[in-house]
Amino acid sequence: MIEVRDLHKAFGSVKAVDGVSFSARDGEITGLLGPNGAGKTTTLRMLYTLMTPDRGQVLVDGIDAAVDPLGVRRRLGVLPDARGLYKRLSARENIDYFGRLHGLPEELLASRREALVKALEMDDIADRRTEGFSQGQRVKTAIARALVHDPRNVILDEPTNGLDVMATRALRQFMRRLKDEGRCVLFSSHIMQEVAALCDRIVVIAHGRVVADESPDALRAQTGESNLEDAFVKIIGSEEGLAA
Amino acid sequence: MSTNPSKARRGGAFLTVFLKEVTENLRDRRTLMSAFLTGPLLGPLLFVMLINLTLNRELDKAEKPLPVPVIGAEYAPNLLDALKAGGVVPGAPVVDPARAVRQQNADVVLRIGADYGKAWRRGEPVQVELFYDSSQREANSSVERVSQLVESYARQQGAMRLVARGMSPGTAWPLQVARRDQATPQSRAVLMFAMLPYFFVITIFMGGMYLAIDLTAGERERQSLEPLFANPVPRWKILCGKLAAICAFSVASLLITLLAFAVVGQFIPAGKIGMELDLGLHFATCVLLLMLPLVLLLAALQSMVAAFAKSYREAQTYISLLMLVPIIPSLLLSFMPIKAQAWMYAVPLLGQNLGIMQLLRGDGVSAAQIGLCLAGSLAAALIALLATAQLYRSERLAISA
Numbered sequence: 001m002i003e004v005r006d007l008h009k010a011f012g013s014v015k016a017v018d019g020v021s022f023s024a025r026d027g028e029i030t031g032l033l034g035p036n037g038a039g040k041t042t043t044l045r046m047l048y049t050l051m052t053p054d055r056g057q058v059l060v061d062g063i064d065a066a067v068d069p070l071g072v073r074r075r076l077g078v079l080p081d082a083r084g085l086y087k088r089l090s091a092r093e094n095i096d097y098f099g100r101l102h103g104l105p106e107e108l109l110a111s112r113r114e115a116l117v118k119a120l121e122m123d124d125i126a127d128r129r130t131e132g133f134s135q136g137q138r139v140k141t142a143i144a145r146a147l148v149h150d151p152r153n154v155i156l157d158e159p160t161n162g163l164d165v166m167a168t169r170a171l172r173q174f175m176r177r178l179k180d181e182g183r184c185v186l187f188s189s190h191i192m193q194e195v196a197a198l199c200d201r202i203v204v205i206a207h208g209r210v211v212a213d214e215s216p217d218a219l220r221a222q223t224g225e226s227n228l229e230d231a232f233v234k235i236i237g238s239e240e241g242l243a244a
Numbered sequence: 245m246s247t248n249p250s251k252a253r254r255g256g257a258f259l260t261v262f263l264k265e266v267t268e269n270l271r272d273r274r275t276l277m278s279a280f281l282t283g284p285l286l287g288p289l290l291f292v293m294l295i296n297l298t299l300n301r302e303l304d305k306a307e308k309p310l311p312v313p314v315i316g317a318e319y320a321p322n323l324l325d326a327l328k329a330g331g332v333v334p335g336a337p338v339v340d341p342a343r344a345v346r347q348q349n350a351d352v353v354l355r356i357g358a359d360y361g362k363a364w365r366r367g368e369p370v371q372v373e374l375f376y377d378s379s380q381r382e383a384n385s386s387v388e389r390v391s392q393l394v395e396s397y398a399r400q401q402g403a404m405r406l407v408a409r410g411m412s413p414g415t416a417w418p419l420q421v422a423r424r425d426q427a428t429p430q431s432r433a434v435l436m437f438a439m440l441p442y443f444f445v446i447t448i449f450m451g452g453m454y455l456a457i458d459l460t461a462g463e464r465e466r467q468s469l470e471p472l473f474a475n476p477v478p479r480w481k482i483l484c485g486k487l488a489a490i491c492a493f494s495v496a497s498l499l500i501t502l503l504a505f506a507v508v509g510q511f512i513p514a515g516k517i518g519m520e521l522d523l524g525l526h527f528a529t530c531v532l533l534l535m536l537p538l539v540l541l542l543a544a545l546q547s548m549v550a551a552f553a554k555s556y557r558e559a560q561t562y563i564s565l566l567m568l569v570p571i572i573p574s575l576l577l578s579f580m581p582i583k584a585q586a587w588m589y590a591v592p593l594l595g596q597n598l599g600i601m602q603l604l605r606g607d608g609v610s611a612a613q614i615g616l617c618l619a620g621s622l623a624a625a626l627i628a629l630l631a632t633a634q635l636y637r638s639e640r641l642a643i644s645a
Contacts, residue, residue: 048474050470050473050474050639050642050643051639052639070476070477070478071476073474073475073476074476076474078471078474079471080470080471080474081470082467082468082469082470082471083467083471084463084466084467084468084469084470084471085466085468086264086268086466086468087466088268088269088271088272089264089267089268093264093267097260097264098471098475100256100257100260101257101260101261101472101475101476101477102475102476103256103257103476142471145471146471146474
């Protein structure tokens with residue numbers, strides 16, 4: 001369960017996030033939709049405590065990020081916008097590194113790692129050094145290392161960015177699986193079809209503010225548009241920055 | 245879903261980071277070359293080559309026949325015989341002695357005037373000219389040799405003239421200087437080895453350099469710093485693990501270079517010119533002790549400088565500039581012979597420099613001097629460490645691009 005209350009963050013005179021509030025519940029997939037530069041990444045960065053908000057509160061499973069940032073990070077699995085791997089380490093070693101940083105005991109780490117390698121179908125690449133990995137292979141490795149500590153809450157920043165159709169489908173499948181396991185899944189995207197296909201709840205962000213926070217059906221009903229794409233355009237007020 | 249990992253391993257974040265960095269960098273050929281081959285071995289090799297060259301040239305000059313072009317040799321056959329007895333080989337006269345010396349065709353040219361014979365027979369003072377260029381350092385020993393031969397011939401002839409007139413030669417030389425050189429064989433070596441401390445500092449520098457760049461600027465360029473900071477580990481712990489990895493590589497480099505110097509020291513023919521050079525176990529242990537706080541200081545400084553850079557290349561530029569700083573005390577000491585004051589030992593780099601020079605002189609370093617040196621450098625290292633940790637806490641550090 002992730003709760004965000006009235007988050008503000010400014011860089012100089014630019015208000016990147018200007019009063020964002022929403023919550024993402026367990027057993028649901030919540031989509032953070034918005035055009036490029038709407039403040040999605042900055043919002044997520046404040047969630048996983050990389051940045052401190054100027055104002056507002058972040059609660060993860062009831063833990064305040066300002067009070068116990070380590071506790072929050074322990075409960076989160078994060079695939080950030082930057083997903084660099086260590087190219088001189090194999091995929092397994094990359095995963096192990098993060099598992100150990102989370103303090104997993106070795107046997108538990110091994111079983112978690114192997115379960116993820118199987119679930120993400122990366123058996124054939126797991127012992128290769130990550131130098132020269134394809135985009136899809138890199139994302140798989142980055143997701144595996146983000147989830148190795150079995151977090152209740154999963155944050156994915158534009159997870160399908162740069163993936164081909166097959167890899168995207170596999171990733172969506174995997175996200176549904178996380179949801180079925182009862183986890184709270186929060187991901188950002190600027191691709192509305194993806195959000196429409198996956199989400200139980202959609203939070204639309206534009207210009208650093210939440211402009212809608214509904215289920216896909218409610219969103220359609222609210223705007224009076226039968227087509228989600230038209231509904232989004234109506235909410236955001238422009239077609240700029242959205243991709244089908 | 246285990247949201248509460250065992251407490252046992254959490255303290256191991258430092259070790260986890262350290263081991264990962266060491267493993268990763270051991271797989272990088274460039275880092276290995278720099279830390280274990282070029283860094284630590286280039287110094288000793290260069291050193292032994294330079295020293296051998298210098299020593300051999302000095303030795304050669306002292307024993308070898310010395311060719312000297314002589315103008316007007318026919319006017320002073322006795323003087324020439326005296327020179328020949330001293331190992332000088334008179335050569336064909338040159339037209340322009342000044343130019344011959346300036347163009348380094350000859351180290352020194354002797355010119356004897358046409359009136360030499362006449363004046364000599366009359367018992368009048370007569371002049372001979374030596375042409376040389378004192379800015380040609382390697383010619384200096386030849387010049388010295390020829391001028392001493394000429395002067396001693398003159399003194400000898402003067403004494404004979406006095407005796408012929410029934411006077412004691414002592415009347416002409418009421419004062420005599422007796423030189424008592426207090427240089428020990430070891431202290432004579434020091435002059436030549438003034439740059440030795442710099443080699444050690446550079447080795448430490450090169451050993452950790454690529455790690456320091458990779459651990460901050462490199463990690464940021466690869467976009468792996470943000471995911472790393474999303475882990476439930478305080479940043480200072482991550483920093484400590486990384487610094488420990490840098491230090492481990494630096495110390496390994498230093499050990500290799502000390503070993504290399506100990507081996508190479510055997511091949512320096514220092515004894516032949518009355519010098520003594522001890523680069524053995526005692527020397528190595530003392531140097532290692534003096535250098536340890538410097539390892540930490542340099543690791544922190546390198547990380548700090550690299551953290552300012554936006555890219556790997558930029559970091560490399562900054563760090564090579566930083567590399568010029570440690571040369572300052574070495575230059576200072578070799579060009580301005582300052583007397584070591586106690587406080588100087590507490591100054592990082594300068595203290596190490598003085599300590600190592602003292603070891604080379606064979607004087608040994610006192611416990612107080614080692615203590616000052618360690619305390620001063622350690623304090624500087626701590627300050628650099630805190631500054632780097634502060635820098636590491638900044639929000640901007642993790643954000644790539």
